[in-house]
Amino acid sequence: MNLRQLCSTLLPFLLIACQGVHSEQKPLALPQEPLVQVYFNHTESSQYQETLRPQQRNGDDLEQQIITAISTSKSSVDIAVQELRLPKIAQALVERQKAGVKVRVILENTYNHPLNESPPRKTPREAAKYDELRTQSDRNSDGQISAQEANQGDALLILRNAKVRVIDDTADGSKGSDLMHHKFIIVDDRTLIVTSANFTSSDIHGDISNPQSTGNANNLVKIDSLELAALFTQEFNLMWGKSPLFGLKKPFRPPQQVQVGNTTIDVQFSPTSPTSPWSQSTNGLIAKTLTTSSQSVNLALFVFSDQNIANTLEQQSLHNVQIRAVIDRDFIYRPYSEALDMMGVSLSNKCKYEANNHPWQKAITTVGVPKLLKGDLLHHKFAVIDNSAVITGSHNWSEAANSSNDEALLVIHSPTVAAHYQQEFERLYAEGQLGLPEAITQKIQKAQRQCSKS
Structure with a gap:
């Protein structure tokens, strides 16, 4: 058998073998649109180091994408998100407000309660979330939350202590809409982040009490567009204005x-x-x-x-x-x-x-x-x-x-x-x-x- 015949015979097997090796390797990162970029906290094409649970893991760091966008702000940051529990995001907002940036935050009323407040009528799911927050804030794991631990680990306390204005869907005088379920950020009336994730460890990184958890599977899209940001600002202002509107009180859009x-x-x-x-x-x-x-x-x-x-x-x-x-x-x-x-x-x-x-x-x-x-x-x-x-x-x-x-x-x-x-x-x-x-x-x-x- 000559060399050409040998190569022809072995080629299919070599291709199969190479495909097997490739399948075990992490997939290549795909090219991004310059103005519309997307990220996934479970992707196998990238890795990052967690901070709340110091460990290396697969995925895009959605929290860092949010913090980076906030940190680049020069004039304004508007956030409408159901739940915000990550202290580094709160700290980034406080730093920008100290630098003269206008910061506004809207939350779902169910989750607008820091550790030193007991939310009314907690469901088992909500109670579990507050237990997770306590575990997250208990830096020395002694089962007690000191004032210092709360002030450093509770995102809502960090915002309140810095007098960052936060409202929720009871601002219209009601008991709240069915669910203020938005998850978006507008930075400087131009950069827009829209995500499926709440700003919590369980939605982005994983459960604090479960090191094996890698978080709920979520995605985030970052868009550079004055026009699209303006539409989201209109939506935000309906909820923030002198007469806030939530749920079905809003006009048809x-x-x-x-x-x-x-x-x-x-x-x-x-x-x-x-x-x-x-x-x-x-x-x-x-x-x-x-x-x-x-x-x-x-x-x-x-x-x-x-x-x-x-x-x-x-x-x-x-x-x-x-x-x-x-x-x-x-x-x-x-x-x-x-x-x-x-x-x-x-x-x-x-x-x-x-x-x-x-x-x-x-x-x-x-x-x-x-x-x-x-x-x-x-x-x-x-x-x-x-x-x-x-x-x-x-x-x-x-x-x-x-x-x-x-x-x-x-x-x-x-x-x-x-x-x-x-x-x-x-x-x-x-x-x-x-x-x-x-x-x-x-x-x-x-x-x-x-x-x-x-």
Whole structure:
């Protein structure tokens, strides 16, 4: 056998071997759009050193992206976020206010209570969050929070001590909107950060009390655009003005489109009144965007409970669009989950089914839960359409997000940006548990038997 024949014989095996080696290596960092950059706290293409839990880990440091943006501010920083518990972010805000920068912060009222205040009517989830805050602030791990520890570890106390003005969704004189769920920052009326993450250790880095946790899977997009920042400033000012407006007290804000360099971005804010046409709502914009798909739709969602969106996806599936989805384990198999529709089944809640429930006639098996470390959640709210557009933001695909909560939704038309989200989706999907687990099948059958008797 001559050299050429030998090379021809060995080449396929060499390629397979090289592919195997490459699969074990971390993926290469993808190119970014200059004006629209995206980051993921679970990406395998980068690493960073945590500060609250001093350890090296995979991921983009979303907290540092936020701190860097704040630290570059010259005139103003506006933050609207459901929950802010990271002390270094608070310290960065205090430093900029001392430098003469105008700092304004809006929170969800449930989480506008520092350690020295007891929030009213804590749910088990809220109580767990305050326990996590206590653990985070207890620097010497003696089980007690000294005044010094609280002043250094409690972000809200840091802001209050520096007299940084913070309001919440009770500023309108109400008991609060259903949920002030925004997660955005505007710096100097130009730089915009929109993320799915709350500013907490559990949403960005991991649970303080669980060293194995790497945080809830989240993404962050940073955009350089005067025009888009102006639209978010309008939304912020509705909540901050002399007569603050939250939830359904706000006027209807239709979708608007902005050109950012070579990238087109659609934006819409929630909520939309249930009396308005659904097609004009934020969920309506999601559905409208999904109807443009001709090849594929890939979903990574915390919650998916909007029936109309599920019906839209079914029609796309019937037109040979490949639909794949990973949904958080805590929500995917609940009776109201549209993932069940996609898999062609229904689960009753005390023998009652969701209104207009519609299991798909041609069920799909490309729906499942991602493999995450114990305690971590899939907190994304994104979809990738035809590898060319992305739906993202703070907006869960639910009725509450659509018609009750304060939310922001972006549709980013950019293959470069879409590639980042697609890489994150493929990472989650590759090790996901797909299809209907036997335990859920048995649960559905048991409910059917019990309901038929009653």
